[in-house]
Amino acid sequence: MTDTPRIVIVGAGPAGIRAAETLVAAGLRPIVVDEGARAGGQIYRRPPPGFTRPAETLYGSEAPKAQALHSLFDRLATTGAVEHLAESSVLAIDRAEGLHVLTPTGRRVVPCDRLILATGATDRLVPVPGWQSPGVYSLGAAQIALKAQGIALGQRLVLAGSGPLLTLVALQLVKAGADVAAVLDTAPMSAQAAGLTGLMARPAFALRGLAMRARLGRLYHSGVTLKKIEADARGVTAILWTAASGAERRTECDMVGLGWHLRAETQLAGLAGCAFDYNETWAQWLPRADRLGRAREGLYLAGDGLRILGADGAEVSGRLAATACLQDLDMPAPDPVADLKRLATLERFALGLARAFPWPADHLRTLPDATVVCRCEGVTAGELRATADYGGPEANRVKSLGRVGMGRCQGRYCQLAGADLIASHAQITTAAVGRLREQAPIRPAPVGAWVKGPPDTAGSD
Template sequence: MKQHYQLAVIGAGPAGLAAATVAAEQGIEVAVFDGQVAPGGQIYRAMESIPQHRGSQLGDEYQRGRELVSAFRASSAKYFPETQVWSLNGRREIGLLLQGQAHTVTADQVVICSGAIERPVPFPGWTLPGVMNAGAGQILFKAHGIVPDDGVVLAGSGPLLLLLAWQYLHAGVSVKALLDVTPMINHLYALPRLPRALLAGHYLTKGMQYKRDLKRAGISTLHNVRSLRAQGKDALQSVSFLHRGREQNLETAVLLVHFGVIPHTQLGRVAGCRHVWDESQLCWRPQLDEWGRTSVAGILVAGDGGGIGGARSAEHAGRLAALQALYALGTLDRATRQRLARNDRKWMREESHIRPFLEAFFRIADDMLQVADDDTLVCRCEEVSAGQIRAAVADGHRDSNQVKFLTRCGMGPCQGRQCAEAVSHIVADASGKALQDIGHYRQRPPVNPLTLGQLAGLHSEKTE
């Protein structure tokens, strides 16, 4: 590994692969650091190794990744798989862990392509073994051909939930029920956004086809489900919920939940990039310009990590960020940058038509985001409940960081990834302040595991 690269791309999903490929084509030195064993990110995970028949069960959107991965493989970009990035700072110094050895390297330009994580929405029982994210179910399916073996229940809201149900259907997995928690009122809010969404009608058509297929297969889909609750002593035994005013109970050992996705912002925040609250997407995201530039010089964000746009959009954003990096490095002049960006900009615009509709249609109900039940654990790591957070607010602690100091919420191993959004919502609701003012946890490195021994053995040119 070299000590310095012209461009460092962090993440090998659609944005990172596209960015690295475009930049490498221009002859600059590109390094791609990614935690997975193979390129593709979560969306195109296991693209190179998946058996043909399972690939087709995943649908044609998944197949799109093949081209992206092979173009990247053919490029001169230096690829570092199984490499954990544990730090990034304003001087563009990147902390890496490669085969147990910690390194720091620097880069002139850094493109963060950290992708999305599933929105953590705490609800009663969500910490029980047997409750998992729908994305986790999909990863098991894609990467390992592993599926629930008996009557899985899917619950939540958003396109991924529908897609997973459809993929399971095609793989012959028995789905006991799909519980849709999307509030009915969303239809009303989404309606004005429908005409624009029709410009990207293929997504709507696809969604409708999935629904039709599920219905034809007799999979029970319940809409407007409320008061979702996972139950069991030491592991999940059943799921209870309210549907049409009636409390229902389904026995199951596996509940897969999904409440949409949000940007994975850890690295950008630790680097000091300014973040803003996005009310439509209900998440924190980095403040970016049209090229993906953050508030920190030389650090860009592309793809879902900069705001949710989906896999196709991420690819375009990756290329745009690479063009900007090439321009900043002096490899491209301004006119060439503009010219090469034209198509990606156009396609990105087309991709964006569907978003406002999806965001309104699948918006999670406030009482879920604000974790109405006091006993529900918000911080899975430190086991801090919604009630404890509300008590801290009542006690005069009016922002996320003070709540964190006082309750240890967000101080565990996941570094607040699973509770930050919920804490923002709870504190905003309880204090009557705007989410933007509640703020996000100040992110502390390392954002990925690093041991005392690894830090002690830190290798970098400066110490030699």
Template sequence: MDHQGSTVIVGAGPAGVRAAQTLVRHGVRPVVIDEAPRWGGQIYRQQPAGFTRAAERLYGFEASRARAIHQTFEDLLPQVDYRPGHLVWNADEDALDLWEAATGRHTRLPWREIILATGATDRILPVPGWTTPGVYSLGGAQIALKFQGCAIGQQVVFAGSGPLLYLVAYQYKQAGADVRAILDYASLPEQARAVPAMARLPAVLAKGLWYVAWLRLHGVPIHTNARLVNVEGSEGVRAVAWTPRTASGRTHRIACDALGFGYGLRPEHQLADLLGCRFGFDAQQRAHLVAQEQGCTSVPGVYVAGDGARILGADAAELAGERAALSLLAHRRMPVDTARAGALDQHLARIGAFRAGLERAFPFPRDWATHVADDTIVCRCEAVTAGDIRRTVTGHGADDMNRVKALCRVGMGRCQGRMCGVAGAELVAHACAKPVQQVGRIRGQAPVKPVPISALTGPASEGASHG
């Protein structure tokens, strides 16, 4: 389709900022849409006005990179149509539907090309008690610290797997929180076997090892090979329980008043789904990802970059944002630096190899579905339990996530499966004895995030900024 609308970037994190910079450098003025009130994304999220914590306290080793991203986009502001505080809640082949939180205004924006730099969200595997007040995802705990300037509790435990586990624990300890323990699902042998692959990026590996060493030096207990069992408390967290995952042993209990947990990240890909992009299953990340090459998707004019395409981290997001923008420009038949494009491809390939090592060092709990009790809430929006999902599979012969969704409402609530989709698929696959890639994924539906009814029923104004 020959779109006559805007060149749009959704997301103003590292990928979106570098994509915008590349387009502007080539004379294209993009519309940059972001949910947050200020640019930077999750990893480089800026403090609210009036907060004065030093960048080194907020971002640690990444302070200089955070400053660079913030300054780059600030310099671009006169050359882009920047729309902060706007949620893209729907997308089709003609336009994007936007909702502005501050005014409640609904805008429909025609697009010509679109770069989706939508980032990622936590990958959650529920345990009994995870809906207790005081339990946060790792990303949620990080937002509280960076954006609200507060901790999720006074005595905090962090659990799960992945490098974010140690980064958030380090940030909390640096901020003065009492970090009672880190419960890492990964074992030391798994992490040791992954070192050769991660040594492809020695500086990044050294940084991760430094976080672990610093935490140990400052008295934070780190328990590896640890399976989170449950959260105790009703009106608030009182303690968490864990047990060794690969050997029989007693259950350990740690008193605390807050828990941050998660098992890595998963891409935010609902808009790509609504736009009709093809997906493929990635065994390494154990997820259905948008099929793409050099940022180009199966839909002409639609590009993806950063963690919204594949979880590779903030450094790779910057490179991928630039690469997607170069692909967009090339499809416009505009002159681009092919040598630079090739260098970006090579660097992204090296980061991909490093990421393969990370996946081995911090494995996904593939046996989670065998351990979770029937009465554990999986879909908190619709109060669907693990037992409800299992009974739907065995009682109705349902072996597809969208069929299970229709029958028991898992993933049909406010979050549209963003929190429960991964766990739901693991349960369905286990219950019907099929590989998880064969049970599919919850299809994206509009609105991708909650919006007022007025955004769905009221008249929409149209606006475009052509580049």
């Protein structure tokens, strides 16, 4: 370890930006690695330069927060207070060498004494018969296309799933002039009412969400059951669904956006040696860390990659992770008391969200055998069940024998649903199925980047 600690932050969303700000205030110069061309993360994703849609249109009521974070990071980067590696992905972690980072100019090895992971979250998806068809996207993809390029991914759209993102993306598309035919929420009104107690931890935020829902009017349907996505050679043609009343419906469309809240992005945390616990509330494996985000010596987690708390929670946890880092370096650190109190409030609200918009486990248990579960490898529910019968109901055995989770996404979009499906078939708990082991590289990378070796080393001074 050099006299000046080499600290790397992965992710330049709200958590990463606040972590960088805290470290810079303490006199340190962290390296920030981010896959985006410009800082902001997914929630505050920035369009290319020259984009004409104003921030108020892109981010709604969150525009002031987004602009403040953008300005803060731009100032840190342009003044040299941080080193910003944009459009760069961490592919692997070597405890001795550091991070292997794929940059626009090739692979770099970034030495690292302390690591803050602010990797955010991705869409949490549930297989629906026909979801492998052209024209089916995640809600996050639909939002990225709208924010980054100002386009809708179809002419007649249906959005389906559950959680706040469903309402938010639907309203953003409607306001942009897209033809949204229906918004289908699998969460029944009874569950949404049961979550109100927790949601009242942030009453203004909850009321804002209800107001957004009201603006969707008759487009919104709760308590639905998704039956099938129809498609022809050109792509999606319609979606079949059952209303809460039991009535069978068919809605014609050429695009379907799916999403059930969020899934913590934890691949790097796993490679870095984090322990994990299965969280029944969020129906997913989450990294183990203390209240400040300290996962082990020299490793800190922040944002939705640790706790699914949204953008405001990410800012708080980013400061806390940096505070823990400074404490461990025996450097002057901010008092975390106020942020910890704020964190508790955000956690109560998040618990309300999880109860209001539950993971549709019943849908997974009854998934037809012909339904594709792993879109990358084309593995069906029937093949998954048969593999579990043959090799045993353990996630990594099913992966090695049946190829589920071996594709481009490395299980990001099929692991959670696949584990639930295996568990229900074997009549065991989802936690008993286990989680897929991470393997480097965690993103697809050109073979040449590894054959040629890293051209240089960042942060070696």
